[in-house]
């Protein structure tokens with residue numbers, strides 16, 4: 001029995017495994033700038049966020065049709081289900097595709113149909129969070145939001161990602177106001193590489209309901225006190241922070257300090273195809289690094305449910321299944337992730 005959990009910080013384009021890159025390239029007649037799967041995988045060594053994003057965007061060119069987006073999401077959902085995932089709020093980057101001429105309808109319909117089927121197929125609930133690329137002009141973000149039309153109803157919320165330094169949250173104040181008027185949830189990346197002031201401004205100007213990463217918040221004690229008092233969730237991604245050199249190694253990650261401070265912390269995978277593990281692998285990695293016991297891991301899984309945008313009844317159902325995982329003595333072979341021996 002694997003710990004039931006929700007994932008709230010997952011870029012679907014970051015689940016594109018090298019095997020699928022080559023399969024879709026062949027299907028769509030696309031010439032890749034990589035010799036083969038091994039060559040692509042050998043480039044998964046990053047010095048910072050930008051060096052990763054360059055490869056991430058280079059690989060997305062194989063995604064062309066609604067069927068491609070559907071296949072991508074199905075592959076992720078299968079892997080995540082095996083690691084205990086029961087609810088997912090999935091990020092996608094439409095501008096990375098519409099800029100190449102892919103219609104936004106193909107992106108949304110492919111992803112949404114995979115998610116809808118996952119409820120029946122895998123017992124996973126969830127929704128789509130449309131992320132704006134902060135390094136593109138604000139007008140492009142607004143035009144993307146305006147282009148949704150009646151597909152707005154297929155979206156759970158909006159987010160903000162890509163290059164952080166040099167692109168402060170205030171640029172997107174009007175876009176976020178418009179999204180809130182449309183009834184969408186709002187989250188944003190902040191404080192991954194950018195300063196704690198970006199987190200504060202993301203709360204004040206964008207009125208974000210959750211902060212993605214937020215790891216640099218710890219540099220500002222007043223901000224930490226505010227995150228605790230206002231119960232603002234942080235969607236933390238430990239293996240990502242190691243791979244993108246936000247921290248030197250997993251043992252240096254400030255996750256225990258965040259928990260100790262009383263922040264509502266959740267554990268997520270960010271771009272699992274690139275960072276060495278899916279959501280369960282992140283749980284296994286922190287359990288090993290910090291000696292977290294089962295009640296500590298269950299508390300993190302509970303946080304993921306509390307911080308989600310699931311309905312109250314779904315939250316109650318998921319919380320009960322986490323309690324069962326922790327307390328039922330008949331659960332033999334209890335694990336936090338899926339295949340810890342392979343990936344932790």
Ligand SMILES: Nc1ncnc2[nH]cnc12
Nearest residue numbers: 011161162163189270271
């Ligand atoms: N970790 C990350 N930070 C910012 N933008 C991203 N896009 C995909 N992964 C990201």
Ligand SMILES: [Zn+2]
Nearest residue numbers: 011161212270
């Ligand atoms: Zn991210």
